[in-house]
Amino acid sequence: MMRLTPRPYVSPHQLLLVPVLSVLLSIILGGLIFAALGYNALDALYQFFVAPLSRPDQIGNLFVKACPLIIIGTGLVFCYRANIWNIGAEGQLIFGALGAGWVALYLPESWHFMMLPLMILGGMIAGASLAAVPAFLKTRFQTNEILVSLMLTYVAGLVIDWLVRGPWRDPMSFGFPLTPYYPDAALIGKLSLPVIGKLGQLHWGILIALCVSGLGWFILSRTLAGFKVRVAGDAPRAARFAGFSPNIVTFSVLLVSGALAGLAGMVEVSANMGQLQPQISFGYGFTAIIVAFLARLNPAAVILAALIVALSELGGDSAQIAMGIPKVVTGVFKGILLFMLLAGETITRYELSFDLRMTGGKMSRGDADV
Amino acid sequence: MSPDREIPLLTGRHISKRFGTFTANDDINFDIHAGEIHALLGENGAGKSTFVKLVYGLLSPDEGQFLWHGAPVEIRSPQAARDMGIGMVFQHFSLFDVLSVAENIQLALPAGISLSEVKERVITVSAEYGMTLSPDARVGDLSVGEQQRVEILRCLLQNPSLLILDEPTSVLTPQEADQLFAVLRRLRDDGCAILFISHKLDEIKALTSKATILRAGKKVTTCDSASTSAKELAELMVGAALDNSMRTPPVLHKGADSLFCVAQVSRPAATAFATALQDISLSVMSGEILGIAGIAGNGQTELMEVLSGEAIGDVTAGKIELDGVSVAGLGPDMRRQKGMRCVPEERNGHGAIINMSLSENALLTASHEPDNVSASGLVSWVKCHALSRKIIGSYDVRTPHHDPLAGSLSGGNLQKFMIGREMMSRPRLLIVAQPTWGVDIGAAQAIRAAMRTLLEDGTAIIIISQDLEELLVMSHRICVLNQGQLSEPLPAQDVTAESIGLMMGGITNSVSERAV
Numbered sequence: 001m002m003r004l005t006p007r008p009y010v011s012p013h014q015l016l017l018v019p020v021l022s023v024l025l026s027i028i029l030g031g032l033i034f035a036a037l038g039y040n041a042l043d044a045l046y047q048f049f050v051a052p053l054s055r056p057d058q059i060g061n062l063f064v065k066a067c068p069l070i071i072i073g074t075g076l077v078f079c080y081r082a083n084i085w086n087i088g089a090e091g092q093l094i095f096g097a098l099g100a101g102w103v104a105l106y107l108p109e110s111w112h113f114m115m116l117p118l119m120i121l122g123g124m125i126a127g128a129s130l131a132a133v134p135a136f137l138k139t140r141f142q143t144n145e146i147l148v149s150l151m152l153t154y155v156a157g158l159v160i161d162w163l164v165r166g167p168w169r170d171p172m173s174f175g176f177p178l179t180p181y182y183p184d185a186a187l188i189g190k191l192s193l194p195v196i197g198k199l200g201q202l203h204w205g206i207l208i209a210l211c212v213s214g215l216g217w218f219i220l221s222r223t224l225a226g227f228k229v230r231v232a233g234d235a236p237r238a239a240r241f242a243g244f245s246p247n248i249v250t251f252s253v254l255l256v257s258g259a260l261a262g263l264a265g266m267v268e269v270s271a272n273m274g275q276l277q278p279q280i281s282f283g284y285g286f287t288a289i290i291v292a293f294l295a296r297l298n299p300a301a302v303i304l305a306a307l308i309v310a311l312s313e314l315g316g317d318s319a320q321i322a323m324g325i326p327k328v329v330t331g332v333f334k335g336i337l338l339f340m341l342l343a344g345e346t347i348t349r350y351e352l353s354f355d356l357r358m359t360g361g362k363m364s365r366g367d368a369d370v
Numbered sequence: 371m372s373p374d375r376e377i378p379l380l381t382g383r384h385i386s387k388r389f390g391t392f393t394a395n396d397d398i399n400f401d402i403h404a405g406e407i408h409a410l411l412g413e414n415g416a417g418k419s420t421f422v423k424l425v426y427g428l429l430s431p432d433e434g435q436f437l438w439h440g441a442p443v444e445i446r447s448p449q450a451a452r453d454m455g456i457g458m459v460f461q462h463f464s465l466f467d468v469l470s471v472a473e474n475i476q477l478a479l480p481a482g483i484s485l486s487e488v489k490e491r492v493i494t495v496s497a498e499y500g501m502t503l504s505p506d507a508r509v510g511d512l513s514v515g516e517q518q519r520v521e522i523l524r525c526l527l528q529n530p531s532l533l534i535l536d537e538p539t540s541v542l543t544p545q546e547a548d549q550l551f552a553v554l555r556r557l558r559d560d561g562c563a564i565l566f567i568s569h570k571l572d573e574i575k576a577l578t579s580k581a582t583i584l585r586a587g588k589k590v591t592t593c594d595s596a597s598t599s600a601k602e603l604a605e606l607m608v609g610a611a612l613d614n615s616m617r618t619p620p621v622l623h624k625g626a627d628s629l630f631c632v633a634q635v636s637r638p639a640a641t642a643f644a645t646a647l648q649d650i651s652l653s654v655m656s657g658e659i660l661g662i663a664g665i666a667g668n669g670q671t672e673l674m675e676v677l678s679g680e681a682i683g684d685v686t687a688g689k690i691e692l693d694g695v696s697v698a699g700l701g702p703d704m705r706r707q708k709g710m711r712c713v714p715e716e717r718n719g720h721g722a723i724i725n726m727s728l729s730e731n732a733l734l735t736a737s738h739e740p741d742n743v744s745a746s747g748l749v750s751w752v753k754c755h756a757l758s759r760k761i762i763g764s765y766d767v768r769t770p771h772h773d774p775l776a777g778s779l780s781g782g783n784l785q786k787f788m789i790g791r792e793m794m795s796r797p798r799l800l801i802v803a804q805p806t807w808g809v810d811i812g813a814a815q816a817i818r819a820a821m822r823t824l825l826e827d828g829t830a831i832i833i834i835s836q837d838l839e840e841l842l843v844m845s846h847r848i849c850v851l852n853q854g855q856l857s858e859p860l861p862a863q864d865v866t867a868e869s870i871g872l873m874m875g876g877i878t879n880s881v882s883e884r885a886v
């Protein structure tokens with residue numbers, strides 16, 4: 001049996017040095033894999049790590065990619081801190097896009113000055129309502145929220161498919177499954193930074209994402225509600241002893257993460273597409289799970305984690321385009337990188353020991369058997 | 371005496387162990403011989419647990435060496451220790467909650483022994499030692515006391531030549547403890563060495579032949595436990611003369627009305643191995659201590675949940691009133707606001723969150739105080755930290771630094787923190803389960819003294835405990851919880867440890883029968 005015991009003390013040097021070592025190790029390992037497959041390892045690594053950062057507009061695109069991951073990841077942090085396993089953020093994102101899209105397509109023109117706030121509201125309500133299903137079933141019938149939320153993702157995918165092919169399809173789209181373009185009031189504009197000006201596709205949504213992450217950090221660490229979430233996840237019995245209702249916590253975190261996934265869906269469509277189509281997400285709802293854990297379930301660290309994951313995605317794209325490296329190979333490299341970062345994190349904070357049988361030792365809640 | 375007897379079974383030479391800058395064991399020399407019961411005495415944090423973990427291979431010493439039968443040896447892991455013939459029963463149990471008793475024991479035995487064989491051995495050995503245990507019961511459903519029996523049994527099945535027991539009697543009745551002592555004496559006569567950690571000095575005097583006393587990580591002395599008086603032992607351990615007046619029973623406030631009253635409360639068993647509560651009635655006056663005795667697993671946990679409000683949904687009948695007003699429908703936080711405070715038995719993850727700081731643990735039962743949490747829901751961590759400092763200061767909680775994780779405190783210090791946290795609010799009713807379990811003598815006296823001080827302010831106190839001596843010293847009235855039923859209370863001066871102990875063991879059914 002492998003056993004992880006928390007280290008009593010971790011020096012700040014180690015916390016800084018280990019991620020650097022993790023990246024170096026994955027570069028060496030990745031380089032070996034690229035070389036073994038007959039690619040120029042240095043060129044491939046350049047495409048992965050340098051090319052996506054080599055031009056200002058590409059840095060902007062990095063943030064565009066990270067934007068939905070930050071928003072969804074922050075919501076998932078709340079769930080996972082409370083030990084509630086919402087795996088259906090992808091579906092909640094789609095529902096959010098639908099809720100916002102309904103406002104965008106059908107809001108009377110006289111109300112257009114309220115367009116974006118109402119779309120945000122519509123997106124968040126729609127996302128939260130999908131997440132309310134596993135919350136209700138779990139608190140009422142003790143169902144497993146992993147299964148329910150994951151299966152609802154497929155339901156959401158079919159609902160958007162039906163809407164854009166059926167009732168909401170643009171009659172002028174020549175049979176393509178697309179809704180009409182949103183009115184201008186429903187679009188999120190490109191962000192023009194002082195001095196630098198526009199950075200690629202960078203849009204106002206990134207400010208929403210940064211606010212969400214900051215607000216999430218504040219709520220989790222500075223409010224009673226955040227404290228209840230952490231206690232419920234860490235020691236459910238202590239939460240009952242304190243009088244914090246587990247059902248209220250379950251509902252709250254699922255609704256919050258559903259609403260945030262819905263917000264991400266609204267931002268994605270309004271900033272990047274301008275109309276609904278069958279495919280509006282590139283697995284952001286699933287990738288955000290990795291982001292939440294890479295951030296060690298800290299809402300403030302979600303920003304950095306989202307940027308790292310976004311870089312590995314863009315780097316993978318760039319290596320595919322520039323060198324023709326197959327998607328599966330870039331996928332393997334992305335996996336190595338994330339694995340190294342998470343493993344490095346884990347062995348910095350925990351001591352790993354091997355034992356072939358039960359140790360009979362003291363097992364505190366801080367220990368984990370792997 | 372044979373030559374084998376002259377060479378100690380286990381010797382520790384100049385053993386030191388440090389954690390960061392903290393020295394837990396400092397240059398300890400120690401001998402234990404085959405066929406000897408040796409006590410290890412010391413306050414919480416004195417380094418007893420660290421020392422036995424070194425012996426059991428859970429930790430390795432920074433300096434010094436162990437000798438086994440006179441030959442140097444390095445104990446690298448608990449597995450190595452078990453292979454050498456060292457068995458250990460921990461104070462904190464290392465059992466898998468989801469597995470049955472027999473499965474837990476099977477895991478610790480050499481591979482290839484079938485489950486039915488294990489069950490058979492569990493039944494024979496547990497019957498031999500008078501410990502009733504169903505091999506099919508799920509460990510998670512067992513009470514603390516029953517889980518400890520599983521631990522003891524698991525060691526005995528491995529025929530160890532050195533057996534380490536960390537406070538094994540703390541959850542047993544006097545009769546059960548006597549049975550355990552008989553077992554231990556039999557093992558000793560067979561040549562097994564026993565290292566016995568306990569805070570109960572009379573036990574140490576009755577059972578052990580030698581005692582090694584530790585204080586602040588250093589060995590004070592090894593003495594002959596039979597010829598040293600209990601008072602001398604206690605003073606060696608604490609390092610100061612003890613105040614015996616602490617043991618006098620407190621005076622009852624006269625003319626007080628019944629403050630808290632429970633009538634005919636029932637609660638069905640939540641799982642197959644939980645205890646159903648039937649027709650529980652009790653009342654306690656302002657300024658009075660009501661003691662509830664009983665062996666672990668007779669409904670203590672369930673009763674505590676009913677009184678604290680954690681089980682409001684499960685109570686099927688009866689009334690619970692504070693000052694004549696029903697609180698039966700209120701959850702734990704609402705009852706707390708009415709001045710009802712509870713300290714549950716389990717520290718890890720119930721009364722305290724071991725992965726969180728003491729400030730956060732202070733907030734756990736003080737979140738309704740406007741000082742700590744504003745009306746808009748913002749937590750003032752500065753105020754929570756101040757509250758935790760106040761608890762630490764008032765109740766002499768020893769902490770490694772200013773705001774440590776609760777899990778980094780020793781058991782006794784965390785207990786002082788948890789009790790202090792509830793006492794700090796000057797409660798009207800305090801319900802405490804096992805107030806001094808695993809707490810050293812000095813701390814136990816401090817906790818008892820603090821509870822008596824509360825009485826002067828008119829607080830009513832209910833103590834649910836398996837420590838009879840404590841109940842007899844502390845309570846004004848005592849009742850017994852047996853198989854989910856609570857007996858009529860009796861004045862403490864009318865009962866003896868012997869009579870209550872027999873009732874706890876279910877030997878006699880009615881308290882009045884014994885008392886009359």
